[in-house]
Amino acid sequence: MVKEIEVEPVTRLEGHGGLRIVIGDDGKVQDAQFNITSTRFFEKFCEGRYCEHVPRITPRICGICPIPHHLTPTKAVEDAWGVSIPAPAYKLRQLLINAKQYSSHLLHFYALAAPDFLVGPFGDPALRNVVYVINKMPDVGAMALKMMDYGQNLCAAVGGKSVHPISAIVGGMKKPLDEDVRQKFLKGLEEQIEFTKKTVDIGLKVVTDYWDVVANVGVVPTYYVGMTNNGVHDIYEGDIRIVSPDGQKFDYKPRNYLEALGEHIPDHSYATHMYYKPAGYPDGIYRANCLAMINCADKMATPLADEALKAMRAKLGTDCIHHTFAYHWARLIETVEAIEIIAKYLNDSDICNPDCKTLDVQPREAEGVGVTEAPRGLLLYHIWSDAEGICKKLNLLVATNHNIAGIEKSLMHVAKQVVEDKALEGLKLPDPWIK
């Protein structure tokens, strides 16, 4: 009997999808699918819109990471129209995207991922969620909420709204930060840095406790895609970087993305399968997101984060880390960097400088590409403007999308480990923190 395991829907996931695993008579895994069951066609209905309005539409692609979806199309239009922005605007945008990185990574760690570790991967599904964690570990829960709150409030202060921000405009930012607001966030900063350190401690304890899982389950060699600013980890500005499974690095200017990034359209998912074109499909399947960024980076942009990166590489290797469960570790390293960058720009009074928008903005018929690193991976907008600045065409390579093929590949790998090699049986698991 061929057996099909279906998971519908995948939960604690942003977006809509299901899993299908097909096991043959012989007990072998025949197929593992990740079915993304919805898409809303932003690339189509942005046609005909004012180019400068596209950044006010596309944040609705993702309510968790709307800030990269606001800034990246803005950068793409600036690239098309040949606009450069004043320094205060650049600083405000760095602050904004890092505030989002901070709150989103913490949301991911505490609300989406932590229940698996704190309640245990085989815990009661009815309890394996953040609500239960908050009830059972109120101290950790309150700390997590205060951290997300800080990040989201900072997003709202700089972005106008934390969900679906509005403050970036082609040419800069619509408004600088008010000085009293800057002071308010500076006041809370020290506590946030302490909280971040505690979170790293919790994360490292989880990694240690679950070492058998981290080291042995889902160690899947793939390519990786991310961005760096001349080799340094940067989520706002830089070039696309590909890392091969054996650790070789290849850099591409954003405008040359079509040389590197291909979309294979599968028959079973509305999200396409991204891959590294020179390696072909499926060999060139890559993964994105924090572990990919860590694999791309020669170094982190800030001192504490760079130390944390070195510690991770000392444990998991320096070339290219393929441990799927190390994503959680990588995410914490990025969280450290985010709060350090937030500190850097909050301490710079230039973010209150009203000279944050250039008047030198003229539409022209041209195409432009913008790239940032969203919390779930590389985000790329390719926009075609007509002479009046109307969007003629748009191509989007969205962060989560970069991971779909990689997730499916990891799923196949883990399904084989679990079904064929009975990997779960020998696995050493710690007692759950919450019993």
Add this chain to the structure above:
Amino acid sequence: MPVKVAFMQLSSCWGCHQSLVNAHLGLLQVLPALDIVYWPAVVDFKHDSLVARQDGEIVVGFIEGMIRTKQDLENTKLIRQKSQMIIAFGTCACYGSVPGMANQWTINEVQSRKFMEVESATTRRIPDQHVPGFEDKVVNVDDVIDVDIFISGCPPKTEAIVGAVVTLLSRTAQPMSDTAFCNDCTIRSDCLLNKGVVCYGPITSNGCSLKCTSKGDPCVGCMGPSKNVANEAQKLLEISRGLSGASQGDKKNLFEFLALFFNLPLMAGFDLRIDPLRQLKKKGRLLTPLPDLPSTTAEIAQNAASFLANNPDFLEISNVCQTCPRIRGNGTMTKVKRDYEGIPNLTDCLIEQGYLCAGPVTKAGCGGLCIRVNAPCTGCYGQTEWVTDQGARYYEAIKQSFNVDLSKEDFLAQVKDPIGTFNKFTLASNRGFNRGEL
């Protein structure tokens, strides 16, 4: 006992959930009161578990997102079937939001761009295995099922969502009292109805603290209808037949009365205030039925509803301009400016600085968040009035209340993207458009 709630996620961005989660520490008070039986974003219950539940078992079903896929349509019907009350949660569920703009094209054209023509694609096909397929157009949720409460906003403000949840939780079932409020009223001898003030005491259940009338204010009906009406109901009925003569305060209360009387929670002062009106506008009736009302009560409620459905004054109370801190009268729109042009000042009306701001035609409730950072409103809380030609309506609205020195023809000619400007969030709910009348 925790209340059973479920969150259905249709095609969406998750932002409404993020806005709810943004309550952060505020969640600590709310969560213990909720028994969350379905919420894919947060908890691990699967679809089968929802199907297995009894009809009406869930007290409040939230719907987030729009109907884009056939699965969305099925899920919409499913959550309606399982829930006593449905809240359309966010602008997607209320109006279709930005993805509704895809309704300008056929589904084939739309799919083609993504799967057949896109520059980075190296294979070209429309996925059709283990995926649900698309509806031809983005379908509005309330075209398919009855919705009890609309909370609009992209996303709705955190306070509005928490307000709704808290109100719903604290709302105990209120069985109709046998007798009406008048029975307990301390100023019955000096009855407000005799002075022409609209007081809903005669048709409202007694048992409250009499807070309103003891201050000299009329009863607004917050205890819900009573089984029997008081003698004064006749006076109220007569007033309700001629509501056009009512005072402005009474007109505001009309709406509050309907919302409270029909158990629609009032939140944040705005969001739900207009929603009964929207129901009336779009469907010509309130969607939240109350069975077995005394005939006088039913007639009074109907008169109030009809009045609101046709009352333009009422609309003017609740657009974004009402909550905008900017000053009018310091400038004049002489040409339509694009958002990238110049830098607007932070104190004067954006329209009178030449920018297209949707404030005058957009439901209030946001508190003017965009305007405060110098970004014009683009209408995410939905339209105050439902007409087919939103462009002409917008022009009339700004011409009437703002300094605008442009003819309608010039104005409309300068707007190069009318769909994105006037129907950005609501195209899927614009009946005229979807019937091909535009």
